[in-house]
Amino acid sequence: MTDHASTPPAPAAPAPAGPTGRIVLLTTSHRVAPGVLSWPAWQLLHAADRVLCADPGHPQLPYLREAGVTVAHESPDAHALVEACAGGRTVVVLPDGEGDRRLTDGLARLAGSGRVAMPALELLPGSYDLPGARLLDLVQVMDRVRRECPWTSRQTHRDLAPYAIEEAYELVEAIEAVEDVEDGNRSEALREELGDVLLQVVFHARIAEERADPDEAFSVDDVAATLVEKLVRRHPHVFGDAEASTPQEVKALWREAKAAEKRRESVTDGVPLAQPALALAAQLAGRVRTGAVAVEPPRGEGVGYELLALAVRAEAAGTDPETALRAAARAYRDTIRAAEGVEA
Structure with missing residues (x-):
């Protein structure tokens, strides 16, 4: 007996009548x-x-x-x-x-x-993105946010200055936290903090486009062009005929190029006094050492002069005193938390 309730088999796929294209x-x-x-x-x-x-x-x-x-x-x-x-x-x-x-x-x-x-x-x-192509998206997004966001549209260079310092410190913290390159969470944090620092650059450049004087206005393209010219100029061993086979020789070429560009009167010119005190002391000591200026650090009473002497010693030994003190402070923090019974 035929089972009329059964499902009939699906028809076979028709054979193509010719090439399918x-x-x-x-x-x-x-x-x-x-x-x-x-x-x-x-x-x-x-x-x-x-x-x-x-x-x-x-x-x-x-x-x-x-x-x-x-x-x-x-x-x-x-x-x-x-x-x-x-x-x-x-x-x-x-x-x-x-x-x-x-x-x-x-x-x-x-x-x-x-x-x-x-x-x-x-x-x-039909076309491929070149490395750095997503920066074009960043410029477009920044332009729109600047025009349409009530907060962003009102910011000035001075308003944003504190954020540049804050983001720079957060980037340093993320860099120091990357102890293992295989740690995805730490790498993700580093990538995010790099983006926050990049935002500061693009934001300031976008504000600069709005300057009333066209001779004073500039865009992010002008910022990039200036940086490219500087990198080429200060790497004559890469883009020119100069030779440098060691990091020390590269630093020497960099200093020569920088001195020719800036035409500074003192080795201290260009050292930002607003930077953290230990970093400032170490940078001044480095300028004295590399500039072969026979100047000893001043001696006096008080912890300030003691810290200055330590910073000069650290710089001469190739140690960044700011980084060293930060590492010691982190160890101190961990010791305190351990004493409190709080997980690190």
Whole structure:
């Protein structure tokens, strides 16, 4: 007896009537100038049977038209796109944002159904982000926040100065906490603190763009350009004909280049007096030593002169007294917490 209630077997997938062709999703980076595409991308665009783009304002379109590539402003669903590839045709789709997800999900469902002879599905990056490309996103986000945030839009260089000091100290703390490079939590903290310091640079540069005097205004690009020029200038052993095979020789070249740039009258010029006292004392001692100035530190009564002498000794021994004291203070803190019965 035939069981009429049983589920009939699913029909076998139809055999393809011919070549199924291919669908290529051509992606581009918004961080790369429109029209700058890889050679494989241009080859594909010129050889494709159809090029589709649902967004009539897509930034690549003017450059494709100029290059003789015909683009149809269509947003086909997955079924229509598969049919367009029948007979071995190649169809290129330029992404248009939200519609991409619907299209790729539809293609995935068709492929998983086993009922459709699917064309080959390919993803071809037409342009790639270079190292540092995300900095462009940072500049754009900072620009918008500066314009639209009630707090950010009112800040000045002087307002932000305390944050620069605070973030610098937090970065130092994160650096000193990275005892094991395999510790993901500490590495994550270091990455975050580096970002906070970078924010200060981008924020100040954004404020500087608003200066009324165009000769005084500058942008983050100007900041980067100045830094690049300085790095090239102070590394003649890398970018020029000078030779330096040891860290000491590199430092000597750096000092020579810096002295020529600044034309300073004293070895103490450029030493920030607002820095922590131990660091200040050590930096002054370093300037005296490297500048070959025969000046002994002053002697006097009181703990200040004792600390000065210790800082000079530490610098001469190659020890950063600020770091050394901070490490000792952390050990002192741990001892106190242990005495209190508090976990470190």
